[in-house]
Amino acid sequence: MDFEYFSILELTLSLKQVSKKSNTRTYTTSIKFNSTQRWKLFKEPIIQYDSTKLRANKLLEQTSTTKDRSDYLWYTLRFKQSQPKAKSDLNVYTHGHQVHAFVNGIYVASAHGSHKNTMYTLQTTVPLVQGTNNVSLLSVMVGLPDSGAFLERRFSGLRRVSIQGTDFTKYQWGYQVGLLGEGQQIYTAASSIRLQWGMYGSSGSQPLTWYKTTFDAPAGNDPLALNMNSMGKGEIWVNGQSIGRYWISFRTQQGNPSQSWYHVPRSFLRPKGNLLIILEEQTGDPLGITLDIVTADGQS
Structure with a gap:
């Protein structure tokens, strides 16, 4: 019966004309x-440390901080430099989809990951002034994963930040969720x-x-x-x-x-x-x- 049924079905389909829109x-x-x-x-204003209200002595996980209210999370810090330096190395290791870096309100670089490389590093040189310097890093997500093993353990956002060899990962950071x-x-x-x-x-x-x-x-x-x-x-x-x-x-x-x-x-x-x-x-x-x-x- 099965063989006979499928033979009739195949014959019926072969006689039909199937049309579709181009x-x-x-x-x-x-x-x-x-x-x-x-x-x-x-x-859009570049957020700096002094204008933030949310602060922590570490790099916060992005998704749990934004609570899906925005694709964007500002990570900001300020530190003093004894001598001006025209070229200082900035390294940002991140699990975000993209990151934009600003130093003293001026855009310096961007980087993004890919489907195969979700963990990546923004590496660039930045100018530092004598006195207080403000670093503003805008971490960007483009949607969130909705399936897979250990979903609750996945980390998004910045993981490590260093400037001229100094590790600022456990520094005093200021945060702002979203853009103005x-x-x-x-x-x-x-x-x-x-x-x-x-x-x-x-x-x-x-x-x-x-x-x-x-x-x-x-x-x-x-x-x-x-x-x-x-x-x-x-x-x-x-x-x-x-x-x-x-x-x-x-x-x-x-x-x-x-x-x-x-x-x-x-x-x-x-x-x-x-x-x-x-x-x-x-x-x-x-x-x-x-x-x-x-x-x-x-x-x-």
């Missing part, structure tokens, strides 16, 4: 955001109006910058997507709704980003004056962003 898509640019006049920016823009909900219209935004300058983008613009919804009902290929890493909001994180600078073995277009649901849009907010962690160029209309190329 996976081929065409992206037609509808709006270019290539004018500096379109954009305004807000620079997150706490202020800068991506909503009401909060966006309250903040002081600057004009987009000709000097190019800087790390940890929020960008703001508005646009009108393209006519029709075809799907829409933002082409973010000119950006680095961050998150996108349309009218206060997140449409996802992006990480264009993280490339595949072929040298391409895993994703460049990000769907903008029509249901999020108004006919006029839609608010687009972008958090860029790195040095992406918002002038290269476009809003594209997506069409399917026939059926097979």
Whole structure:
């Protein structure tokens, strides 16, 4: 009976014509955001030790500290240097997905891991001034593991920090969960109006910058997507709704980003004056962003 049943089933399937929609898509640019006049920016403050309230004499585990309220955790310290040094070694060993380093409020370097290398070290040289120096390290996670053995024992965030051979792992650290823009909900219209935004300058983008613009919804009902290929890493909001994180600078073995277009649901849009907010962690160029209309190329 089993053999007879499967023979009949195979014959039935062979006589059927199965059709499906094509996976081929065409992206037609509808709006270019290539004018500096379109954009305004807000620079995320670099948190330093004096402005922190949470403190500990060790490096805290990130996930248990943020309690999933944010992808971001600031690790900050201050120390005195008797003599200025133009080049001092900074080594940050971390289990976070990415880390950005700032010394005395100035960006110095970033590093990230990979699927195969989740534990990595940021190594760079930094300038130290005579007197008090402030080191601010922003540890970034991109989602959390949801399965696997010993999940409760997994450690995220910084593990060891040394500067010019001195181990600061068990030093007095100050912490802040999240970014100021997150706490202020800068991506909503009401909060966006309250903040002081600057004009987009000709000097190019800087790390940890929020960008703001508005646009009108393209006519029709075809799907829409933002082409973010000119950006680095961050998150996108349309009218206060997140449409996802992006990480264009993280490339595949072929040298391409895993994703460049990000769907903008029509249901999020108004006919006029839609608010687009972008958090860029790195040095992406918002002038290269476009809003594209997506069409399917026939059926097979």
